[in-house]
Amino acid sequence: MPIKLKGEVNPDLNNERKKCSFNVEEMARWYHGGEKKLAEKRQRETLFLDDPDLQDDIPTSYMSHKEIYEYGVGKACKIFTKIRALQEEGKGGVDNFMAILGGMLGSGVLKEGNPMAVHFVMFLPTILGQGTTEQQVEWLGRAWSMNILGTYAQTELGHGTFIRGLETTATYDPKTEEFILNSPTITSYKWWPGGLGHTSNYAIVVAQLYTKGQCHGIHPFIVQLRDEETWAPIKGKSVEIGEIGPKLGMKGVNNGFLGFDNVRIPRKNMLMKNAKVLEDGTYIKAPSSVLTYGTMMFVRVVIIRDMANYLSKAVTIATRYSAVRRQSPIDPAKPEVQVIDHVTQQYKVFPNIAKVIIFQLTADYIWNLYNQVTSELDKGQLERLPELHAISCCLKAVITQDASNGVEQLRMACGGHGYMEASNLPNTYGMVTAACTYEGENTILLLQTARYLMKSWSQALVGDALVPTVEYLRDAIKKRSNKWDPSITGIIKALQLVAANKIRLAYEHVENRKKLGYSHEDATNLSSIELAQSADAHCRAFLVQSAYEMTRDLESTVSTSLATVLRQFIELYAVETCMKYIGDLFRFSGLTEDGVQELQQRLEDLLTKIRPNAVGFVDGFDIPDKILSSALGAYDGNVYERLFLEAKKSPLNQDPIPKAFELHMKPFMRSNL
Numbered sequence: 001m002p003i004k005l006k007g008e009v010n011p012d013l014n015n016e017r018k019k020c021s022f023n024v025e026e027m028a029r030w031y032h033g034g035e036k037k038l039a040e041k042r043q044r045e046t047l048f049l050d051d052p053d054l055q056d057d058i059p060t061s062y063m064s065h066k067e068i069y070e071y072g073v074g075k076a077c078k079i080f081t082k083i084r085a086l087q088e089e090g091k092g093g094v095d096n097f098m099a100i101l102g103g104m105l106g107s108g109v110l111k112e113g114n115p116m117a118v119h120f121v122m123f124l125p126t127i128l129g130q131g132t133t134e135q136q137v138e139w140l141g142r143a144w145s146m147n148i149l150g151t152y153a154q155t156e157l158g159h160g161t162f163i164r165g166l167e168t169t170a171t172y173d174p175k176t177e178e179f180i181l182n183s184p185t186i187t188s189y190k191w192w193p194g195g196l197g198h199t200s201n202y203a204i205v206v207a208q209l210y211t212k213g214q215c216h217g218i219h220p221f222i223v224q225l226r227d228e229e230t231w232a233p234i235k236g237k238s239v240e241i242g243e244i245g246p247k248l249g250m251k252g253v254n255n256g257f258l259g260f261d262n263v264r265i266p267r268k269n270m271l272m273k274n275a276k277v278l279e280d281g282t283y284i285k286a287p288s289s290v291l292t293y294g295t296m297m298f299v300r301v302v303i304i305r306d307m308a309n310y311l312s313k314a315v316t317i318a319t320r321y322s323a324v325r326r327q328s329p330i331d332p333a334k335p336e337v338q339v340i341d342h343v344t345q346q347y348k349v350f351p352n353i354a355k356v357i358i359f360q361l362t363a364d365y366i367w368n369l370y371n372q373v374t375s376e377l378d379k380g381q382l383e384r385l386p387e388l389h390a391i392s393c394c395l396k397a398v399i400t401q402d403a404s405n406g407v408e409q410l411r412m413a414c415g416g417h418g419y420m421e422a423s424n425l426p427n428t429y430g431m432v433t434a435a436c437t438y439e440g441e442n443t444i445l446l447l448q449t450a451r452y453l454m455k456s457w458s459q460a461l462v463g464d465a466l467v468p469t470v471e472y473l474r475d476a477i478k479k480r481s482n483k484w485d486p487s488i489t490g491i492i493k494a495l496q497l498v499a500a501n502k503i504r505l506a507y508e509h510v511e512n513r514k515k516l517g518y519s520h521e522d523a524t525n526l527s528s529i530e531l532a533q534s535a536d537a538h539c540r541a542f543l544v545q546s547a548y549e550m551t552r553d554l555e556s557t558v559s560t561s562l563a564t565v566l567r568q569f570i571e572l573y574a575v576e577t578c579m580k581y582i583g584d585l586f587r588f589s590g591l592t593e594d595g596v597q598e599l600q601q602r603l604e605d606l607l608t609k610i611r612p613n614a615v616g617f618v619d620g621f622d623i624p625d626k627i628l629s630s631a632l633g634a635y636d637g638n639v640y641e642r643l644f645l646e647a648k649k650s651p652l653n654q655d656p657i658p659k660a661f662e663l664h665m666k667p668f669m670r671s672n673l
């Protein structure tokens with residue numbers, strides 16, 4: 001019997017949708033920031049997803065490495081042609097770029113990643129954030145129109161985290177008013193930049209600046225890599241360039257390597273908004289050396305929404321599949337149930353739905369804070385930079401880690417079929433787990449936050465004023481333990497108490513070690529497990545608190561039926577966080593065994609309450625099938641038909657007798673007859 005799509009929605013999914021107690025369209029409006037934004041999102045999606053030129057004729061899974069790249073570049077050019085047209089119509093806002101570059105619309109039209117993404121995510125923002133007005137005039141127009149394509153070349157084969165240890169040099173020659181770029185060792189080769197391999201002809205290169213025989217640390221330079229006409233690497237052998245080879249995911253991103261042999265660039269190519277080199281080689285310091293790190297902060301901030309997007313896709317796939325999949329009766333006398341009725345399945349899936357909401361709210365919070373602080377920086381006010389750095393570092397670390405764990409958990413929640421590329425969960429995992437490493441490896445970022453928390457704790461100890469994100473430390477100094485209060489505000493206080501005590505202990509252990517004669521750095525390294533954990537605890541308390549505060553007036557903005565379900569998810573997030581940190585809550589918050597049993601009961605009650613709304617809720621994320629790209633997660637729930645149709649695409653299925661039979665199996669199988 002030939003397998004065809006039925007054209008009908010799976011009856012189990014139909015029933016789920018009938019059970020939903022709120023209006024899904026209202027949820028979509030709330031989640032996407034209002035009616036106007038939702039309409040724009042849908043128009044944009046139709047424009048890209050219905051374009052015949054942007055359809056996937058062959059699944060990329062069956063393509064070679066080279067084909068994936070060539071196909072990706074072709075698609076990227078088509079995508080940006082459309083973006084250009086939108087801009088010309090005056091419809092080219094930043095939202096278009098956010099959508100097309102990230103894990104929602106972008107991943108729908110280009111699953112293996114976009115080899116031109118770093119051009120927009122880092123090359124352009126670096127020129128904007130670190131170039132002078134003249135440099136912006138010189139570069140931004142051509143870069144914005146994509147007449148040149150750039151990347152961000154910071155990481156080297158030997159150094160990614162410790163960027164003060166980068167080895168690429170840019171030595172100023174006052175005679176010619178040029179910088180000479182060199183890669184003195186194998187470890188100094190740039191390694192990793194997205195699109196560097198074959199897709200960019202310019203790069204922001206981060207290199208150690210030498211002038212008048214002195215090193216002034218790392219600075220950004222615009223360097224041409226390839227001829228604009230021929231695309232040949234410039235000046236024969238002086239630039240060595242290529243791509244680094246296959247990776248776990250992001251297979252189409254064309255990450256590259258790059259080495260310099262006495263490559264000369266004009267003085268004006270050093271980005272000089274902050275630090276400067278004058279014609280005679282005189283170096284003028286930046287108001288703060290960390291301003292060079294600004295692009296990384298920008299990307300850490302935008303990654304948060306990207307993670308919410310990827311997780312929303314994974315959880316939509318797993319929720320719909322869990323409603324369609326029937327396996328094992330609960331009552332042996334009755335038929336097999338939908339797997340979503342097994343409570344352990346609910347526990348795998350629903351907390352991940354909750355995380356999407358929390359991450360989305362956090363993305364709004366951090367984006368607003370980022371914009372406020374950067375507008376202050378433009379006025380020379382640097383006071384709030386450390387707080388933004390501290391909170392964006394831990395949010396990036398915790399949210400990428402949770403999203404990555406979440407996608408993997410959801411893949412497993414789909415059983416064997418989740419392991420198929422046709423589920424789109426393996427590819428999604430490849431994209432998400434990369435974010436745990438890029439833009440600052442997660443442990444390193446937690447330690448950056450911890451560094452700030454140690455300072456904040458010492459300020460709290462002497463009664464100094466504290467910024468809002470660490471204000472809770474003041475109360476914790478006065479009160480080291482609490483009476484357990486199970487309300488949401490009580491949970492927030494308890495999580496803050498856990499964070500404050502972990503910060504206190506880490507601080508005390510660093511100080512004790514110093515008293516034993518260790519240097520500050522050694523004492524910090526010896527205490528670094530506790531330091532990283534204190535940053536994690538701080539972040540988790542922050543996530544619950546900010547979600548609670550950002551939804552304080554929920555009832556006045558949405559219907560009671562929607563507010564009720566949203567509150568259930570926020571409460572589930574808070575309760576699940578408590579269950580994960582139960583040991584810490586016992587240690588520091590006055591939680592008792594009775595309290596734990598109450599939390600367990602509450603968790604189970606919440607799963608039961610959420611159960612009838614789960615499918616409706618993920619429908620409210622409003623993700624088109626073409627973006628989900630999943631046989632398991634399509635809106636109609638025709639899972640088995642889609643899995644079959646995908647399997648039929650395998651090149652091995654195009655011929656009933658494989659070549660390998662004549663070539664290898666037949667001679668082998670008959671050789672011992």
Ligand SMILES: CCCCCCCC/C=C\CCCCCCCCCCC/C=C/C(=O)SCCNC(=O)CCNC(=O)[C@H](O)C(C)(C)COP(=O)(O)OP(=O)(O)OC[C@H]1O[C@@H](n2cnc3c(N)ncnc32)[C@H](O)[C@@H]1OP(=O)(O)O
Pocket residue numbers: 094097098101102103117118120121124125128152154155160161162163164194290293294296297302303306385386389437438439440441444448451452
């Ligand atoms: C016009 C354009 C419009 C287009 C619109 C585009 C919109 C696109 C939007 C969305 C798109 C969707 C999202 C897509 C996202 C996916 C894209 C994928 C691309 C990924 C590409 C990946 C790129 C990379 O990975 S680039 C390389 C990143 N590398 C790192 O992150 C390295 C990590 N290491 C470090 O950051 C540092 O070395 C360090 C911080 C760990 C240590 O530095 P060090 O100098 O040694 O510092 P330390 O001594 O510890 O501290 C010194 C003081 O500096 C403070 N500090 C450190 N960093 C910062 C900072 N960034 N900002 C502020 N302050 C900082 C630190 O706290 C210390 O302060 P203190 O007071 O002395 O304690």
Ligand SMILES: Cc1cc2nc3c(=O)[nH]c(=O)nc-3n(C[C@H](O)[C@H](O)[C@H](O)COP(=O)(O)OP(=O)(O)OC[C@H]3O[C@@H](n4cnc5c(N)ncnc54)[C@H](O)[C@@H]3O)c2cc1C
Pocket residue numbers: 118152153154155158159160161162191192193194250255434437438439440441443444447
């Ligand atoms: C998909 C992808 C895309 C990327 N794109 C770009 C790009 O466009 N441009 C670019 O410049 N770079 C890019 N990178 C590089 C990326 O930024 C680095 O890989 C990242 O910053 C981590 O650095 P590393 O690889 O040197 O890891 P390492 O620092 O070598 O980390 C290895 C281990 O050492 C630990 N470690 C290191 N230092 C410390 C410390 N001080 N304390 C405690 N533990 C420590 C880490 O926690 C980790 O466990 C990309 C990477 C990936 C995976």
